[in-house]
Amino acid sequence: MILKKQYSILPGFGLTLGYAVFYISLVLLAPLAVVFLKAATLSWEQLWNIITAPRVLASFRLSIGASLAGALINAVFGLLIAWVLVRYSFPGKKIIDSLVDLPFAMPTAVAGIALTSIYAEKGWIGSLFQPLGLKIAFTPLGVIIALAFIGLPFVVRTVQPVLQDFEKEIEEAAASLGANRWQTFRRVVLPALTPSWLTGFALAFARSLGEYGSVVFIAGNMPLRTEIVPLIIITKLEQFDYAGATAVAAVMLVISFTLLFVINLGQWWSRKRYFVVKGAERNVS
Numbered sequence: 001m002i003l004k005k006q007y008s009i010l011p012g013f014g015l016t017l018g019y020a021v022f023y024i025s026l027v028l029l030a031p032l033a034v035v036f037l038k039a040a041t042l043s044w045e046q047l048w049n050i051i052t053a054p055r056v057l058a059s060f061r062l063s064i065g066a067s068l069a070g071a072l073i074n075a076v077f078g079l080l081i082a083w084v085l086v087r088y089s090f091p092g093k094k095i096i097d098s099l100v101d102l103p104f105a106m107p108t109a110v111a112g113i114a115l116t117s118i119y120a121e122k123g124w125i126g127s128l129f130q131p132l133g134l135k136i137a138f139t140p141l142g143v144i145i146a147l148a149f150i151g152l153p154f155v156v157r158t159v160q161p162v163l164q165d166f167e168k169e170i171e172e173a174a175a176s177l178g179a180n181r182w183q184t185f186r187r188v189v190l191p192a193l194t195p196s197w198l199t200g201f202a203l204a205f206a207r208s209l210g211e212y213g214s215v216v217f218i219a220g221n222m223p224l225r226t227e228i229v230p231l232i233i234i235t236k237l238e239q240f241d242y243a244g245a246t247a248v249a250a251v252m253l254v255i256s257f258t259l260l261f262v263i264n265l266g267q268w269w270s271r272k273r274y275f276v277v278k279g280a281e282r283n284v285s
Contacts, residue, residue: 035253038246050247055223056232062140063229064255067208070147075201078155079193085156086163100157103150108213115146116217138220143228146215151204158200162193202263209256 039047050056085097103111119126119136126136136142166189174184212230219226229252236245 032253035246035249038243039250042243042247046243047247050244051251055227056229056248058224059227059229059232060252060255062143062226063209063252064259066140066143066147066228067205069144070151070208071201071205073144073148074151074155074204075197078152078200078204079159079197081152082156082159082163086160100153104153108150108211109217111149111214112146112217115142115149115214119145119218137218138222138226140226142218142220143215143226146218147208147211150211150214151208154203154207155197155200158196158203159193162196166192198263198266202260205263206256206260209252 042050081096081100085093085100116123116137118124119142121127121130121135121137123137129136136145170188171184174188175181179187210230212228212234215228216231219228219231221227221231229248233245233248233252236242236248
């Protein structure tokens, strides 16, 4: 029996797949592989001494902690902004909608200088907190604010399209069944938004981990206090310590991949749970 070859409806799959794999390997996998290969030239003792140095450990704590804090802030306020932009009409709505993308278009160095000028002790906002004894610029708090600034568009732009496509009839049906506004949001709207919400959170977190330009000015770069991991890597490169720089970069990549895997796992679980609930609701109806 001769089996006929089945052709795909969309031709060119093999060629496009080859180009896609080649491009990903060239742009993404090859540089990452070089980082790990360069770090592998060090012995385990040398690698351990580099990554456990007090200055490096302090930068890891600051970068990861500030990135998580900034992403969590954006997860809350990004959802709120997306909700306002989709559900309400008001004067200046298009202006606010366009301002959300400003961190994308603004050079990171310009953003860092602007944030430092505003939140410094003599800045517009920093001067208001100065009498209270609260210092923002050149502190970890300033780093968190800078990371929240550059990560906000990721949450808004991932949640906004899903919220726009959400059928209002579903909310009306929940209200007709006796659910109040909070119950409708928590049990009907939020489950549908959770996958995209977690995606925006993951993107904001990943962007914050590698941010340098907008943070280096407002951080102050004080050893053991406000130094971020990218600055440690650049400092080692300037000292021609390429092995040490790649060692720190490799550890940061492993930590980033692990945290992003956990976030994506939660995203997958929430999406699966949402579709299971929707399927059960269809069966009941």
